Amino acid sequence: SGQKVCYGDFKHSCYKLAYFQDLSRRVGFQEARQACEIDGGSLLSLGSEAEQQLIENMLQNLTKSGSGISDGDFWIGLWRSGDGLATSSACPDLYQWADGSISPFRNWYTDEPSCGSEACVVMYHQPTANPGLGGPYLYQWNDDRCNMKH
Secondary structure, eight states, X not given: OOEEEEXXXXXXXXXXXXXXXXXXXXXXXXXXXXXXXXXXXXXXOOOSHHHHHHHHHHHHHHHHTTSOOOSOOEEEEEEEOOSSOXXXXXXXXXXXXXXXXXXXXXXXXXXXXXXXXXXXXXXXXXXXXXXXXXXXXXXXXXXXXXXXXX
């Protein structure tokens, strides 16, 4: 289940936000990717700062709606294939969008991506966490292990 928001323009026809407070309903990256594809879509690809802001506004509106939303990061469609270069300085350039789009836009949190075994990307949503070096953990991107449940 999720909240579907549609727009009239071609570039941003519809977005579906799925947030589960029940930790047992959260899924890993591949499960999230498959759920989107079964629903006729794909995990979110962000093409610009303007689109990032649009998504942030949608998440803020979801929070304001009184749904009781709390900490819980959101999978986006950015990932890195495991090709052995994960610890090299080239690592940040190895991330690609799951839908094949080629947007160079990135919104990494400070000191991210950390690479290593973390190859799939989440958008932070941790409103109760104390801010870190990059500020609050809200809406910036973090690479995480693909089997984590978000």
